[in-house]
Structures are given as C-alpha cells and as structure tokens.
Amino acid sequence: MNFLSDILQLISWALILLGSIMVIIGALGSLRLPDFWSRLHAASVTDSGGVILILLGMGIHSGFNLITFKLFLIGVFLFITGPTSSHAVANAALVSGVKMPSKKKKKTGAKK
Amino acid sequence: MMLAIPNFIFLVALILLFIAMVLVLIRLYKGPTLYDRVLSTNSFGTNTVLFIGVLGFLSDRPDFLDIALLYALINFVATIAILKFFRYRAIGDILIKRELKK
Numbered sequence: 001m002n003f004l005s006d007i008l009q010l011i012s013w014a015l016i017l018l019g020s021i022m023v024i025i026g027a028l029g030s031l032r033l034p035d036f037w038s039r040l041h042a043a044s045v046t047d048s049g050g051v052i053l054i055l056l057g058m059g060i061h062s063g064f065n066l067i068t069f070k071l072f073l074i075g076v077f078l079f080i081t082g083p084t085s086s087h088a089v090a091n092a093a094l095v096s097g098v099k100m101p102s103k104k105k106k107k108t109g110a111k112k
Numbered sequence: 113m114m115l116a117i118p119n120f121i122f123l124v125a126l127i128l129l130f131i132a133m134v135l136v137l138i139r140l141y142k143g144p145t146l147y148d149r150v151l152s153t154n155s156f157g158t159n160t161v162l163f164i165g166v167l168g169f170l171s172d173r174p175d176f177l178d179i180a181l182l183y184a185l186i187n188f189v190a191t192i193a194i195l196k197f198f199r200y201r202a203i204g205d206i207l208i209k210r211e212l213k214k
Contacts, residue, residue: 013121016121016122016125016166017121017124017125019125019162020124020125020128020129020132021128023128023129023132023159023162024128024129024131024132024135026132026155027131027132027133027135027136027155027159028132028135030135030136030139030151030152030155031135031136031138031139036144036145036147036148036151039139039148039151040151043151043152043154043155046132046155046158046159047155047158050158050162051158051161051162054125054162054165054166055162055165058165058166058169061169062169062174067174067177070174070177070178070181071165071177073181074161074165074177074180074181074184077181077184077185077188078158078161078184081184081187081188082158084188085154085188085191085192086151086154088191088192088195089147089150089151089154089191089195092147092150092195092198092199093145093147095199096147096199098145098147
C-alpha cells in the first residue's frame with residue numbers, strides 16, 4: 001500500500017516536471033522563432049502539452065477529492081478554450097493580411 | 113527527508129513557470145504586429161493559471177484553484193474581446209453601424 005502511493009508520488013513529480021519543461025519550451029519558441037505563424041505553432045505547445053501534464057500531475061498528487069474535480073474542471077475548460085482562442089487569433093491575422101513566409105523567396109535565394 | 117521533496121518539485125515548477133512568463137512578456141513587449149501581442153497575452157494568461165495552481169499546492173492551500181478557474185474564464189473572454197475590438201473598432205454596436213451604412 002505504501003509502495004503504491006510512493007510510485008504514484010514519483011509519477012506525479014515526473015509529470016509536473018515534464019509539464020513545466022513543456023511550458024518553458026513553448027515560451028522559448030514563442031520568443032525565438034522568426035515568424036508570426038511559427039510563433040503561433042510554438043505557443044500551442046503550452047496550451048496543450050503543458051496544461052494537461054501539469055494538471056494531471058497535480059491531480060495524481062492530491063489523491064481523489066474535491067481538488068481533483070476542480071483540476072478536472074480547469075483542464076476541460078482550458079482544453080476547449082485554448083485551441084478556440086488560438087484559432088481566433090490565426091483567423092484574425094489571416095483576414096487582416098499578415099504575410100505568409102513564401103516559398104518563392106527561398107527559391108530565388110537558392111538560385112542566386 | 114521524504115516530506116521535503118514535493119515542496120522542492122513544486123518550487124522548481126514555479127521557477128520554470130516564472131521564467132516562461134518573463135519570456136512571454138518580452139515577446140509581448142517587442143512583438144512586431146498586433147497578433148503577436150494578442151497571442152502572447154493569451155499564452156501569459158494560460159501560464160498564470162498554471163502558476164496560481166502550483167503556488168496553491170506549494171503553500172498547502174489548494175483553494176487557490178478557484179482563482180485559477182476564474183483567471184481561465186477571464187482570459188478567454190479577454191482574448192475574444194480584444195480580437196473583436198480590433199476587427200470592428202467597436203465592441204457593442206456593430207449591427208447599428210452596418211444598418212447606418214446601408
């Protein structure tokens with residue numbers, strides 16, 4: 001019984017560390033990538049990977065009680081609204097004409 | 113000895129989340145277009161939700177999760193409202209302006 005709870009604690013620590021590493025990868029990509037569309041791609045790592053891993057780790061850590069239900073609620077809400085707001089930002093940028101990274105520039109650059 | 117490790121793990125996660133929030137704020141400051149800023153605002157809100165949750169677990173008061181849920185709700189509404197405002201230059205009365213144009 002004690003052994004099982006120790007293993008659950010280890011799993012929750014690993015999930016929390018992996019989730020925070022995902023979050024910092026998303027932030028670093030959102031800072032360093034050169035283009036708006038690639039930054040959009042990097043910011044969704046935080047929305048999907050980091051949130052799910054950290055909330056799952058905290059839920060395993062806290063056992064099964066009201067806190068787990070609140071974590072489940074936050075996870076479901078973020079999992080619905082994260083892609084929705086990301087899609088809204090991408091659609092607004094596409095309509096207003098943020099320029100795409102075009103392949104023609106690369107081809108002409110390679111020829112020159 | 114075994115009791116000190118969870119606090120250490122939560123502290124490490126808190127520091128990593130704080131560094132991620134600072135990086136997103138730098139992109140928010142120097143983003144060239146508007147949509148970079150909206151995107152980093154959204155990402156900053158998600159990081160804030162996780163930060164408040166981990167802070168509550170670190171200080172053994174997980175009641176902070178209510179505040180985290182509230183932040184998630186406000187963040188989504190704020191992103192959609194900012195995008196709608198910069199699309200139509202108005203939040204409330206879009207239909208009236210269209211009718212006036214016709």
